[in-house]
Amino acid sequence: MKKGRLERFLESDVDNILYWVSIFVVVLTAIIYVAQIWFVNYTGRYDLLECRLKTMTGINCPGCGGTRALKSLFKGDIFSSLYYNAFATYGAIIYILFFVTQTLERITKGKIKGIKFKMVYLWIAIGVLVIQYLLKFIIPGYKI
Protein backbone atom coordinates (compact mmCIF):
# COMPACT_ATOMS: atom_id res chain seq x y z
CA MET A 1 0.00 0.00 0.00
CA LYS A 2 1.30 3.43 -0.90
CA LYS A 3 2.18 5.48 2.15
CA GLY A 4 0.85 9.00 2.61
CA ARG A 5 3.10 12.04 2.60
CA LEU A 6 2.73 12.51 6.38
CA GLU A 7 3.64 8.87 7.08
CA ARG A 8 6.72 9.10 4.86
CA PHE A 9 7.70 12.34 6.60
CA LEU A 10 7.35 10.79 10.07
CA GLU A 11 9.45 7.79 9.06
CA SER A 12 12.22 9.96 7.62
CA ASP A 13 15.46 10.75 9.44
CA VAL A 14 15.67 13.14 12.36
CA ASP A 15 17.24 15.97 10.33
CA ASN A 16 14.33 16.02 7.89
CA ILE A 17 11.79 16.04 10.75
CA LEU A 18 13.69 18.84 12.55
CA TYR A 19 14.00 20.86 9.31
CA TRP A 20 10.24 20.98 8.72
CA VAL A 21 9.35 21.30 12.42
CA SER A 22 11.75 24.26 12.72
CA ILE A 23 10.18 26.00 9.70
CA PHE A 24 6.72 25.51 11.23
CA VAL A 25 7.81 26.82 14.65
CA VAL A 26 9.75 29.82 13.26
CA VAL A 27 6.84 30.88 10.99
CA LEU A 28 4.31 30.41 13.83
CA THR A 29 6.49 32.39 16.26
CA ALA A 30 6.96 35.17 13.70
CA ILE A 31 3.19 35.39 13.12
CA ILE A 32 2.50 35.50 16.90
CA TYR A 33 5.24 38.11 17.39
CA VAL A 34 3.89 40.36 14.61
CA ALA A 35 0.35 39.97 15.99
CA GLN A 36 1.66 40.85 19.46
CA ILE A 37 3.43 43.99 18.18
CA TRP A 38 0.28 45.01 16.29
CA PHE A 39 -1.86 44.44 19.41
CA VAL A 40 0.54 46.43 21.60
CA ASN A 41 0.67 49.32 19.12
CA TYR A 42 -3.12 49.26 18.75
CA THR A 43 -3.88 49.24 22.48
CA GLY A 44 -0.85 51.27 23.63
CA ARG A 45 -0.07 48.62 26.28
CA TYR A 46 3.72 48.63 25.76
CA ASP A 47 4.19 47.09 29.21
CA LEU A 48 2.97 43.75 27.80
CA LEU A 49 6.21 43.42 25.83
CA GLU A 50 8.40 43.99 28.87
CA CYS A 51 9.98 41.15 30.81
CA ARG A 52 7.80 40.41 33.83
CA LEU A 53 10.76 39.38 36.00
CA LYS A 54 12.61 42.61 35.20
CA THR A 55 9.49 44.72 35.77
CA MET A 56 8.71 43.12 39.15
CA THR A 57 12.17 42.54 40.61
CA GLY A 58 14.62 44.50 38.45
CA ILE A 59 16.56 41.29 37.71
CA ASN A 60 17.18 40.23 34.11
CA CYS A 61 15.72 36.90 32.99
CA PRO A 62 17.82 34.48 30.87
CA GLY A 63 16.07 35.69 27.71
CA CYS A 64 16.54 39.43 28.33
CA GLY A 65 18.36 41.11 25.46
CA GLY A 66 17.39 38.35 23.03
CA THR A 67 15.51 40.59 20.60
CA ARG A 68 18.28 43.23 20.66
CA ALA A 69 20.86 40.45 20.13
CA LEU A 70 19.03 39.20 17.04
CA LYS A 71 18.63 42.75 15.68
CA SER A 72 22.38 43.38 16.16
CA LEU A 73 23.21 40.04 14.53
CA PHE A 74 21.16 40.84 11.44
CA LYS A 75 22.90 44.24 11.23
CA GLY A 76 26.23 42.35 11.27
CA ASP A 77 27.35 43.59 14.70
CA ILE A 78 28.21 40.22 16.23
CA PHE A 79 30.00 41.65 19.30
CA SER A 80 26.98 43.69 20.38
CA SER A 81 24.85 40.66 19.70
CA LEU A 82 27.01 38.48 21.98
CA TYR A 83 26.96 41.21 24.61
CA TYR A 84 23.17 41.45 24.70
CA ASN A 85 22.44 37.71 24.73
CA ALA A 86 25.01 35.09 23.70
CA PHE A 87 22.40 32.31 23.82
CA ALA A 88 20.19 34.01 21.21
CA THR A 89 23.26 34.72 19.03
CA TYR A 90 24.49 31.11 19.24
CA GLY A 91 21.01 29.67 18.62
CA ALA A 92 20.41 31.94 15.63
CA ILE A 93 23.80 31.16 14.02
CA ILE A 94 23.41 27.38 14.49
CA TYR A 95 19.84 27.47 13.19
CA ILE A 96 20.70 29.63 10.14
CA LEU A 97 23.62 27.31 9.27
CA PHE A 98 21.39 24.22 9.70
CA PHE A 99 18.52 25.74 7.70
CA VAL A 100 20.63 27.13 4.83
CA THR A 101 22.73 23.97 4.34
CA GLN A 102 19.71 21.66 4.63
CA THR A 103 17.82 23.80 2.09
CA LEU A 104 20.83 23.70 -0.26
CA GLU A 105 20.95 19.90 0.14
CA ARG A 106 17.32 19.70 -0.98
CA ILE A 107 17.77 22.15 -3.88
CA THR A 108 20.94 20.46 -5.20
CA LYS A 109 19.47 16.98 -4.56
CA GLY A 110 22.25 15.93 -2.20
CA LYS A 111 25.27 17.41 -4.03
CA ILE A 112 25.82 19.79 -1.10
CA LYS A 113 25.58 18.03 2.23
CA GLY A 114 23.57 19.76 4.94
CA ILE A 115 24.70 20.01 8.56
CA LYS A 116 23.46 17.05 10.62
CA PHE A 117 21.95 17.92 13.99
CA LYS A 118 24.11 16.69 16.85
CA MET A 119 23.14 16.62 20.52
CA VAL A 120 26.36 18.45 21.38
CA TYR A 121 24.94 21.62 19.74
CA LEU A 122 22.08 21.47 22.23
CA TRP A 123 24.33 20.94 25.28
CA ILE A 124 26.56 23.85 24.16
CA ALA A 125 23.43 26.04 23.81
CA ILE A 126 22.34 25.21 27.38
CA GLY A 127 25.91 25.83 28.62
CA VAL A 128 26.03 29.21 26.83
CA LEU A 129 22.62 30.13 28.30
CA VAL A 130 23.74 29.37 31.87
CA ILE A 131 27.20 30.98 31.54
CA GLN A 132 25.95 34.21 29.89
CA TYR A 133 23.26 34.51 32.57
CA LEU A 134 25.78 34.05 35.40
CA LEU A 135 28.22 36.51 33.77
CA LYS A 136 25.51 39.19 33.79
CA PHE A 137 25.45 38.89 37.59
CA ILE A 138 29.19 38.43 38.17
CA ILE A 139 30.68 41.13 35.90
CA PRO A 140 30.20 44.55 37.50
CA GLY A 141 28.63 47.11 35.18
CA TYR A 142 27.25 44.48 32.77
CA LYS A 143 23.95 46.18 32.02
CA ILE A 144 21.74 45.37 29.05
Added chain:
Amino acid sequence: MDNNFNEEPNYTGEVVGEPKESGKAKASMICGIIGVVLCVIGCFCCIGYAGVPLAIIAIVMAMMSKNETDGELTQQAKIGLICGIAALLVLVLGFVIGFVIGFASAFTGA
Protein backbone atom coordinates in the same frame (compact mmCIF):
# COMPACT_ATOMS: atom_id res chain seq x y z
CA MET B 1 34.63 -18.62 18.48
CA ASP B 2 33.22 -15.17 18.23
CA ASN B 3 29.59 -15.75 19.05
CA ASN B 4 27.77 -12.48 18.43
CA PHE B 5 24.11 -12.98 19.34
CA ASN B 6 23.17 -9.51 18.19
CA GLU B 7 23.85 -10.37 14.59
CA GLU B 8 22.35 -13.86 14.51
CA PRO B 9 19.92 -14.28 11.61
CA ASN B 10 16.33 -15.13 12.48
CA TYR B 11 13.97 -17.44 10.59
CA THR B 12 12.96 -14.80 8.05
CA GLY B 13 16.58 -14.20 7.13
CA GLU B 14 16.62 -10.71 8.67
CA VAL B 15 19.50 -9.68 10.84
CA VAL B 16 18.42 -9.23 14.45
CA GLY B 17 20.47 -6.47 15.95
CA GLU B 18 20.14 -3.15 17.67
CA PRO B 19 16.75 -1.60 16.86
CA LYS B 20 16.93 1.14 14.22
CA GLU B 21 17.02 4.59 15.82
CA SER B 22 13.59 6.16 15.52
CA GLY B 23 13.65 9.62 13.94
CA LYS B 24 10.40 10.46 15.72
CA ALA B 25 11.77 9.55 19.19
CA LYS B 26 14.98 11.53 18.68
CA ALA B 27 13.08 14.52 17.23
CA SER B 28 10.74 14.31 20.24
CA MET B 29 13.68 14.43 22.64
CA ILE B 30 15.31 17.40 20.86
CA CYS B 31 12.01 19.33 20.61
CA GLY B 32 11.27 18.55 24.27
CA ILE B 33 14.62 19.82 25.54
CA ILE B 34 14.47 23.02 23.43
CA GLY B 35 10.82 23.40 24.51
CA VAL B 36 11.71 23.27 28.21
CA VAL B 37 14.45 25.87 27.81
CA LEU B 38 12.21 28.22 25.81
CA CYS B 39 9.22 27.74 28.14
CA VAL B 40 11.34 28.63 31.19
CA ILE B 41 12.35 31.85 29.37
CA GLY B 42 8.74 32.22 28.17
CA CYS B 43 7.53 32.58 31.77
CA PHE B 44 9.01 36.07 31.69
CA CYS B 45 9.56 37.12 28.06
CA CYS B 46 7.16 37.15 25.16
CA ILE B 47 9.34 35.41 22.56
CA GLY B 48 9.80 32.31 24.70
CA TYR B 49 6.31 31.18 23.74
CA ALA B 50 7.96 29.43 20.78
CA GLY B 51 8.48 26.66 23.33
CA VAL B 52 4.74 25.81 23.34
CA PRO B 53 4.50 24.35 19.82
CA LEU B 54 7.83 22.57 20.39
CA ALA B 55 6.54 21.00 23.62
CA ILE B 56 3.31 19.88 21.93
CA ILE B 57 5.29 18.44 18.98
CA ALA B 58 7.57 16.61 21.46
CA ILE B 59 4.58 14.98 23.19
CA VAL B 60 2.88 14.04 19.88
CA MET B 61 6.10 12.62 18.37
CA ALA B 62 6.81 10.60 21.53
CA MET B 63 3.32 9.08 21.46
CA MET B 64 3.59 8.36 17.71
CA SER B 65 6.96 6.66 18.13
CA LYS B 66 5.17 3.97 20.17
CA ASN B 67 3.83 2.49 16.91
CA GLU B 68 7.37 1.60 15.84
CA THR B 69 8.29 -0.12 19.09
CA ASP B 70 5.22 -2.28 19.85
CA GLY B 71 3.63 0.18 22.25
CA GLU B 72 6.74 0.79 24.36
CA LEU B 73 8.43 4.14 24.70
CA THR B 74 12.14 4.23 24.00
CA GLN B 75 14.51 6.15 26.29
CA GLN B 76 14.60 9.10 23.87
CA ALA B 77 10.81 9.17 23.53
CA LYS B 78 10.43 9.09 27.33
CA ILE B 79 12.80 12.09 27.66
CA GLY B 80 10.84 13.90 24.92
CA LEU B 81 7.50 13.17 26.60
CA ILE B 82 8.69 14.22 30.08
CA CYS B 83 10.35 17.41 28.75
CA GLY B 84 7.26 18.28 26.68
CA ILE B 85 4.93 17.90 29.68
CA ALA B 86 7.38 19.72 31.99
CA ALA B 87 7.64 22.61 29.49
CA LEU B 88 3.88 23.09 29.40
CA LEU B 89 3.62 22.79 33.20
CA VAL B 90 6.35 25.40 33.70
CA LEU B 91 4.53 27.82 31.41
CA VAL B 92 1.14 27.20 33.06
CA LEU B 93 2.75 27.68 36.49
CA GLY B 94 4.35 30.93 35.27
CA PHE B 95 0.96 32.17 34.07
CA VAL B 96 -0.74 31.25 37.36
CA ILE B 97 1.96 32.97 39.45
CA GLY B 98 1.82 36.05 37.19
CA PHE B 99 -1.97 36.10 37.44
CA VAL B 100 -1.93 35.77 41.26
CA ILE B 101 0.68 38.55 41.61
CA GLY B 102 -1.29 40.79 39.23
CA PHE B 103 -4.52 40.07 41.08
CA ALA B 104 -2.92 40.71 44.49
CA SER B 105 -1.33 43.97 43.34
CA ALA B 106 -4.69 45.14 41.94
CA PHE B 107 -6.29 44.56 45.35
CA THR B 108 -3.53 46.21 47.35
CA GLY B 109 -3.36 49.08 44.85
CA ALA B 110 0.41 48.59 44.40
